[in-house]
Amino acid sequence: MxxxxxxxxxxxxxxxxxxxxxxxxxxxxxxxxxxxxxxxxxxxxxxxxxxxxxxxxxxxxxxxxxxxxxxxxxSPPREVHRTFKMNEEVEAFHDDGWWEGVITKVHDTDRFSVYFKVSKEELVFPACNLRLRREWVDGSWVPPFEEIDKSNMWRSKGSNMLKPKGPSKKYSSKSKIKFVKGMQVEISSDEEGYVGAWFVATFVKKVENKYIVEHKHFTTDDGTELLKEEVDVQHIRPLPPEILMVDHFKLLEEVDAWYNDAWWVGTISKVLDNSKYIVYFKNSKEEMKFEHSSLRLHQECVDGQWIRAPWVMFPSYSQF
Structure with missing residues (x-):
């Protein structure tokens, strides 16, 4: 051979x-x-x-x-930093696949217009649905990956579920996660009305035992600049590894729903037609309808490793 x-x-x-x-x-x-x-x-x-x-x-x-x-x-590894510029060649996840396109407009830090040569269409995408275009040549990626989120490099056999390959040196514990300036992160809050939500932010710096981050979707009161916030280690984490949902979410599956510029933890309480779902939020005891594209599988960062449970049973489910 x-x-x-x-x-x-x-x-x-x-x-x-x-x-x-x-x-x-x-x-x-x-x-x-x-x-x-x-x-x-x-x-x-x-x-x-x-x-x-x-x-x-x-x-x-x-x-x-x-x-x-x-x-x-x-499958290309997932990059930690995802920034895109005008005229940059990218691949956008659209119609069940990754389509080659070009950035034609930067709307803000998280929305970009992409022009597709094949269909001659221009569509707007969030950063999470884009990746830089690369070619697999003679066993290597061109251009090469500069920084890779290793938590997404190992997968269980025959499945899209993530499976850590032993303890990661970089993420040996949550308190030892190395946050680098410019790294995309998610932060949470214990304030009333915000429990159960994760907000996308950019890591700025660490000051003693606190982390300074800059929100991606919230500005100061006068609207002149992005809001900066100080959080502790219990309320900051890297972006969760991407898990591609191949067909549909299932009843009682725990998910994050994109609503009001944040990811809110909930549970699928009803599966509707046309890839729509009713999601129950335990903290607010509310139900809302979402499309498939506004949901992701819920994951928790435990001891520096990403873990998810496919279904979560709630005693109060019979009350939905």
Whole structure:
């Protein structure tokens, strides 16, 4: 077995999450997340199960297909810093895949207009749905990743669920997490009305045992600059690793809902049609309706590692 064949077998072994593209018109160059069912053989084809594509419209069975290794690459690691500039080439998560585009307008620190060459459309995306465009060339990413969030590099076999590969030296405990200036973080508050919410912010500096952060969506009273706040170690954490929701959320699944410029912890209390859900918020004892795109799986940073429970049972659920 040649060196290249050995590398392909190692990269695309069974259970590995990868990205694959098609040569069909209209979706050429779009990358879709998939899991390897069977590694490459002599014909250089890999049998994949796609995470966001279905066999037929309106069906529930995921698409399974044999694809050449030339159209497959590893899933890119997640970057800690996500900043985008005018005319920068990016990939935007849209219509179940990562589409190549160009930043045409910076609306604020978290919203960007992207122009797609394939469809000749221009759409607005939050930063969390964008990533810098890179190519997988001879076993390396071009341009290379400068800083990678290692908490998202290991995944459980055959699944999108994160699985830490032993204790991380960088995140050995929450108090020892290394926050770097300019790093995107999330902060919480114990104030009445804000319990259960995580706000996106940028780390500025550490002063003794306090952390100075700058909010991404809130300004000072006069509106002239972004609001700065001082928090302790119990109320700051890195951005949670991304977990791609492949189809839909399930009843009683714990989620974060994007509302009023923050992520609020809640539970799916009812699954509606057209990818809509009713979410119950325990702290406020309220229910609200959300679209799939406004939800993410809830995760907790425990001892420096990200943990999530797929379902959470509440004694009061029968009262919904």
């Amino acid at each position: 040649g060196c290249r064949a050995k590398m392909e077998t190692r990269l695309f072994k069974k259970g590995t999450q990868v990205e694959a593209c098609f040569d069909e018109p209209g979706i050429r160059g779009v990358w879709f997340t998939a899991t390897v069912i069977r590694p490459p053989r002599r014909d250089k084809k890999v049998y994949l199960e796609f995470q966001t594509l279905l066999n037929e419209e309106g069906g529930s069975e995921r698409l399974k297909e044999r694809t050449t290794v030339l159209n497959i690459r590893p």
